[in-house]
Amino acid sequence: MNDAEGNDDRAEADDARGPGNRLTDFLADPAHLPLDLATSVRRCARALGLSDVVVFLADIQQRQLTALNLAAPTQDIDSSVAGASYRTQTPREEPRRDGVTLWQPLIDGVERLGVLSVHAPAADGSTRQRACALAALCAMMITSKRAYKDTFVRRARTHSMDLAAELLRAFLPPRTIGTPSVTSTAVLEPAYQIGGDAFDHALSEDTLHAAVLDATGHNLASGLTTAVALAACRKARRTDASLLDLVQEADEALITWLPDLFCTGVLCRLHLPSGMLSWVNCGHPPPLLIREGRLVEDAFRRRADLPMGTPSKLSSRPRSVHRMQLRAGDRVLVHTDGITEARQADGRELGIEHLAHDVAGPGTLSELAPETLRRLIHSFLDATGPQLNDDATILMVEWKPAQAMT
Numbered sequence: 001m002n003d004a005e006g007n008d009d010r011a012e013a014d015d016a017r018g019p020g021n022r023l024t025d026f027l028a029d030p031a032h033l034p035l036d037l038a039t040s041v042r043r044c045a046r047a048l049g050l051s052d053v054v055v056f057l058a059d060i061q062q063r064q065l066t067a068l069n070l071a072a073p074t075q076d077i078d079s080s081v082a083g084a085s086y087r088t089q090t091p092r093e094e095p096r097r098d099g100v101t102l103w104q105p106l107i108d109g110v111e112r113l114g115v116l117s118v119h120a121p122a123a124d125g126s127t128r129q130r131a132c133a134l135a136a137l138c139a140m141m142i143t144s145k146r147a148y149k150d151t152f153v154r155r156a157r158t159h160s161m162d163l164a165a166e167l168l169r170a171f172l173p174p175r176t177i178g179t180p181s182v183t184s185t186a187v188l189e190p191a192y193q194i195g196g197d198a199f200d201h202a203l204s205e206d207t208l209h210a211a212v213l214d215a216t217g218h219n220l221a222s223g224l225t226t227a228v229a230l231a232a233c234r235k236a237r238r239t240d241a242s243l244l245d246l247v248q249e250a251d252e253a254l255i256t257w258l259p260d261l262f263c264t265g266v267l268c269r270l271h272l273p274s275g276m277l278s279w280v281n282c283g284h285p286p287p288l289l290i291r292e293g294r295l296v297e298d299a300f301r302r303r304a305d306l307p308m309g310t311p312s313k314l315s316s317r318p319r320s321v322h323r324m325q326l327r328a329g330d331r332v333l334v335h336t337d338g339i340t341e342a343r344q345a346d347g348r349e350l351g352i353e354h355l356a357h358d359v360a361g362p363g364t365l366s367e368l369a370p371e372t373l374r375r376l377i378h379s380f381l382d383a384t385g386p387q388l389n390d391d392a393t394i395l396m397v398e399w400k401p402a403q404a405m406t
Helices: 003-028 037-047 081-088 125-145 150-155 163-169 220-237 243-257 351-359 369-384
Strands: 053-058 064-067 092-096 099-108 111-120 176-179 182-189 197-203 207-215 263-271 276-282 288-291 294-296 322-325 331-335 392-399
Touching (some): 037 053, 037 125, 053 125, 064 081, 111 125, 111 176, 163 220, 182 197, 182 207, 197 220, 197 392, 207 220, 220 243, 220 263, 243 276, 263 392, 294 351, 331 351
Antiparallel strands (some): 053 064, 092 099, 099 111, 176 182, 182 392, 197 207, 263 276, 276 322, 288 294, 331 392
């Protein structure tokens, strides 16, 4: 038997074993681990009996989907079939003269990464199932590699990044995190020139931790202030410290290392089983409550404490922890003043009313929280124009306990 005949026999044997066995062989082979994503996806697709597969990643501002290998045309998130798959986190199909393109969302837990396109002669149940499996595997591969693969960073950017923005983005967690009972999602603008805004969110066994910070100024010193405050809060949080201890840690760090700078912020904790929300407000705009598609006026309005990094000698009043019982389906928006103080082209401030108009309403009740926030920040930029005078950050927490969903 010659080599060609041997290769044909092995290929036929692989085909006879079926895609499930071929995929198991692929995943069990440690040789695939160091491969670049494009090669891994191609081999994984071949193991599943799929071909003509392309990975598309969403850009930072979630306006377009760019092919990882740059060979396929960019897809507009707001107007394309691929974008509809991304927006709704559901599979979509697009007919072609020579078959059909299956669009599968790439999702890491609840975070939207992009979409996967699979071209096939026809869309039968088996093809759809294999495309879905491949998308799930691709999402895991992207998540495992993007922390150290600059390829992903380049595909997600449409402009160069300022130094302060680069500093802060190195500290940021994923844009969206969650469980079946809670979603926390955030956006930052201007995406490539942020100076002092940042967000943070994390999950423990039964608690969501979330924060929005805003340092004075809009430069590298502002970014450094926020980064120090963020690191101090995380340091305390990871020892199971209280909210007040988190603020004290940030106070001490800023007073020690950056004594002339300070940072406002709202730090929150949501107890997932009960929906009890606790928060501390350090000189920051109060959060907003959206309940049943409507803004609840002044729900979080409390007296704010001094900003973090402010010496205690300026006030003898201790900081306060506030609490509120959420209802199933409630959405809490924590934002910086760059959102509410931004001005339209005619000079008028947008204010809370504009924010509430875009995030509240009957049509938002069935909309995914990350999509509501994506649409909201785009509406904000459309009203103000691309040149912002201040950073604009929004973090949205949606509590949806399992018992209320059954």
